[in-house]
Amino acid sequence: MHRNLVFQLDNERAHTARYTQQFLEQSDVQALPWPALSPDLNPIEDWWDYLQRRLDCQDHLSQNPDDLEHSLRWHWNAIPRHFLQTLVSSMGRRYAAVLEAQGGHTNY
Secondary structure, eight states: OOTTOEEOOOSOHHHHSHHHHHHHHHTTOEEOOOOTTOOOOOTHHHHHHHHHHHHHTOSSOOOSHHHHHHHHHHHHHTSOHHHHHHHHHTHHHHHHHHHHTTTSOOOO
């Protein structure tokens, strides 16, 4: 693993599981500390959701890790530029929603 990379993991159960934490530590992976119940402003969540929906619409399921990687790369590269621009353009609204909710739940 590149030592200059830092992972951002939210507090989702899979990220905080003992197994995951042990793997990160054994692999010398640095992760940002993340406060509990913090608003998630990262548009990558929308990107992953879009990618998951594309994978769900495939005619076939991936049969092995290489097949899955190929599908992920193909769909990742096929994400329309306007979708990405929409995500970037939403950042101001995301921040405003968090401020209005005083750090509480938003629709983002």
